Amino acid sequence: MKQNIDDILRYIDDARDRLSKTRDKRQYSLTLIELKSWMDELEHTLTIGDLKNKKYAAAYNGIFSPKGGISEYDRICNYIDSQPYSSLYHRIF
DSSP, X not given: OHHHXXXXXXHHHHHHHHHHHOOOHHHHXXXXXXXXXXXXXXXXXXXXXGGGSHHHHHHHHHHHSOBTTBOHHHHHHHHHHXXXXXXXXXXXX
């Protein structure tokens, strides 16, 4: 199970890295959708026991805890929802 969580965290970091290098708006949106799906996967995979691990707790809090009023996860969701055809995303996923 820990290997799976570590893999998810690696995918999240990879998506964040690609996001910072993306200049095309379409690719940016697709990468955000991918990032959101990995964040959803992390939330569903982590258990209460896993959150006792400092590394996993820090990653979880960094994604889902509000900083300045809104979490990273919520900012991503808001961006996706503001885009044209965002309703299609909700139908697909």
